[in-house]
Amino acid sequence: MRKLGVVWVLVWCLFAGQAQAQSAKAIIATGGIGGVYYYYGTQIAEILTKANALPATAIQTAASVDNMLLIRDKTEPDKKTYFLATVLPDTAYFTVTGKHEKFAEKPVKATILWMMYPNYLHLVTTAQSGIKSLADLKDKRVSTGAPGSGTEFTALNILKAAGIDPEKFKKWEKLGAKESDEALANGTLDAYFWSGGLPTGSIVELANTLKRKGLDLALVPLPSTDPGVAAFMNEFKGLVDPQVVKKEVYSLSDDVPTLAFWNMFVAPESLPEDLAYTVTKTVFENLETLHASVKPSKDTTAENTARFIGTTAIPFHPGAVRYFKEKGLVK
Structure with missing residues (x-):
């Protein structure tokens, strides 16, 4: 009888858990x-x-x-x-x-x-833009990500660490991934920040779109030796690691150093x-x-x-x- 009681308790717990779910x-x-x-x-x-x-x-x-x-x-x-x-x-x-x-x-x-x-930090541009480092973003048309996004949070903090005021960009946009891709492909944007996995599908598509227009996709290197990157890593110790985006991921000309977050x-x-x-x-x-x-x-x-x-x-x-x-x- 006692065993039967235990069984009923177990059954009741099982159904209670299912009911809750x-x-x-x-x-x-x-x-x-x-x-x-x-x-x-x-x-x-x-x-x-x-x-x-x-x-x-x-x-x-x-x-x-x-x-x-x-x-x-x-x-x-x-x-x-x-x-x-x-x-x-x-x-x-x-x-x-x-x-x-x-x-x-x-x-x-x-x-x-x-x-x-x-998640890998992408600073997306074209090989023809002339942007080779964070410092080159000054006087450019740049998107820092959709308002309220993690990309925006990271972008604004790395720009701050590099001493770059986005208010002084030639044009400061706050676009999501899809809108940034379209703006870059249409020539109304020089570069944009994106934080995402490898590969990010929209960037793969962007590379193909740019090729059809005679342009080449490029990622701006963000090595730990860059003063702005080093300052950012110091601010976010334990949350960020230096990593590399292999050239095969987006058919780039070279491997690109960047930062990664889990x-x-x-x-x-x-x-x-x-x-x-x-x-x-x-x-x-x-x-x-x-x-x-x-x-x-x-x-x-x-x-x-x-x-x-x-x-x-x-x-x-x-x-x-x-x-x-x-x-x-x-x-």
Whole structure:
């Protein structure tokens, strides 16, 4: 009789967990169309929905900063509506600690579910523009990314570190990935910043468009020896690494030094532990689907995430940690 009672308790817990997942819903904040965030987040929503783990919808946003605002201001635990999001690590750190101006009075309470893939800072131009370094951006027509995006946050901070005032550009634009590509291809822009995975599909398409116009795609080198880059790296210690974009990625003439950041998939602290566990488990049990749909996601692996647990300035969600412990990757 006692054993029967235990069985009933276990069954009740199982159905209670399923009921909770069925009544809750997730909205996944991504980025602009053309960027990896958008396609990554859309695929995560499809995986969760098709597996009946949690009804999820992906939405287009201006990316990182906007996404953290949505987690802070639009998550409604009482209505079981939770915003999950893709975000750059520097943006996540500044918004969680209140160092970002929009979060100074009310930092976002967010946690990490898993690490996505390294984001590479692209300073996109043409070989014919004459732009060879950060310093060459002065008196040029430049876009620093969509307002409220992680790209904008990174671009403005690296320009500040280099002592470059965007107000003094010949023309200062604030465009998303797709709009920046079009402006560069149409000759109304000299260069633009973009932070994304390798390869970023819209930049691959841009390279082809430029070729048809007799132009060549180029990325401006951002080596750690550049004074502006060095100052930026010092400001964001532990959040940025010097990396290289191989010439084969975008059919460039040479490998290009740049900076890389590990993207994070984050959730509000208020996301129940069982739901955080279910979301994480479902995604990592369907990695083949994700990898086949989004090339940069090849770096989304349990092993890559496990090595960050316990080392990041932003904590991991207990539900996510539980999954990686079950896999034997975390003690």
